[in-house]
Amino acid sequence: MDKLLEILMEKRGKYISGEELSSILGITRTAVWKRINALRERGFDIKAETKNGYMLQQAPDLLLPDLVGFYLKTDVLGREIVYYDSIGSTNEVAKGLAIGNCDEGTIVVAEEQVSGRGRISRGWYSPKFEGIYCSIILKPSVPISEIPKLTQLIGLGIARALQKRGINPLIKWPNDIVVNGKKVCGILTEMAAEMDAVHYVITGFGLNVNNRRIPGEISSIATSLYLESGEEFYRPELLASILKEIEIIYTAYKGGDYNGFISEVKSMSATIGRKVRVINGRMEYTGTAVDILPSGALLIEHDDGELTEAQAGDVSV
Ligand code: BTN
Structure with a gap:
């Protein structure tokens, strides 16, 4: 710095x-x-x-590497920060860096994304200076089957950082973060892997922080930390604390020690106990969410009592 x-x-x-x-x-x-x-x-x-x-x-409320670095207490995550005033999508940039063999923990941040991407080919609303748009490059030496739980654990890291600031977040499976029933944060995990080895994982999260308003078409389902708490958050400090929480959990995950965290994800779940409709590609079914398994899968009980594990997909409650 x-x-x-x-x-x-x-x-x-x-x-x-x-x-x-x-x-x-x-x-x-x-x-x-x-x-x-x-x-x-x-x-x-x-x-x-x-x-x-x-x-x-x-100091300005900007995600400048120097400013985030000032608050950062991590060993790996965010030790290298690639910053953009405006970019298409931080996940796209991160992919290029990962292919170019950057260090694990490198992050890409932007003040604005002009073609922010969400899950299932959706867009991600990314207005300038209001939110945090960040992609983290991870290189865990684990088989592909271990990745769904990682995405849950990253959601937990973000939720923990918010809790420490007096917000009361819940995690909606697979890993949206909701406050008072509306989404404040979405996570898009992408990876490159072979059958038995993951080359890299990119976890991009978009957090609505100081937005004073959310546009009409998404205002019934999305919100911001400011809208829910009436408080403005200093983004460089908030990002540094999110990275710290994620790093603590990620380090434990790499050491195979994550059961306690999965229990915490369950205790913060906005999905367990609710009627859900799971949409996974062309498959769609309804049931009641009864558990989140150690693998990260959502266990669903159908009306006839049959159980299904949802590994991926989107849930509408
Ligand atoms: C979702 O809920 O659909 C996931 C949204 C993920 C948005 C973030 S913002 C930073 C990163 N870059 C992107 O283009 N998308 C992710």
Whole structure:
């Protein structure tokens, strides 16, 4: 992370003299002043006083790698951040990086997606500066059959981070996050694999954060954290805490230690105990969701008592 920015962030709301900065950074006071101006151009509100020096008053609510990095407490996830002001889809970029053999844990973030993708060939509404659009590249050495539970566990990581901020999320199978019955977050997991080995997994999530309104056509099913809590969230900090929660769970998953997490997913499930209609490709059936299995599959009881495991698909409740 940029050292000047790190110092200003640590001393937010307090002055630091140009002289001190120039000696810490080993550059002239004129060079400090130039770099301060460059930060201002990136949206940092920095006050300057001849007598006192410089004070960072406010950092912008942007997902800039330096800002996310300032709050990040992970070892792997987000250690490499690829940032876009605007992009088609972060999952598409992530795929290119994964094929190019980037490090595990690399993330792609954007302030806006102009062709954000959802599951089942849907789009994903991604307005500028309002949400978090992020794709994480993972390289777990596991067989394909282990992936459905991973997507559940990533949903849990996001839900845990939201819980820590006073939100009350539920997880709708397979891995939507809902608040007060409406969706705030969707996850799109894509992978490249052979029969017995996964090459990479891309988990893209879109979280509606500070949206003041949700457009008419989706407003009955979608919401934002702001709309549900009346609170604005500082996105770089929120993203860093989501990555931390996901990393804790992902590390346990790679060590085969996930049963406790699956129980937690169940305890936060918006689906268990509900009548559901499962749509998986051309297959469609109804029943009652009775359990989430250790594999991540949803167990459905039909009216005649027969049980089916849904591995993938979409559920409407
Ligand atoms: C869904 O619920 O249908 C999944 C939505 C996933 C949206 C995210 S936003 C970041 C990443 N990039 C995309 O194009 N899609 C995912």
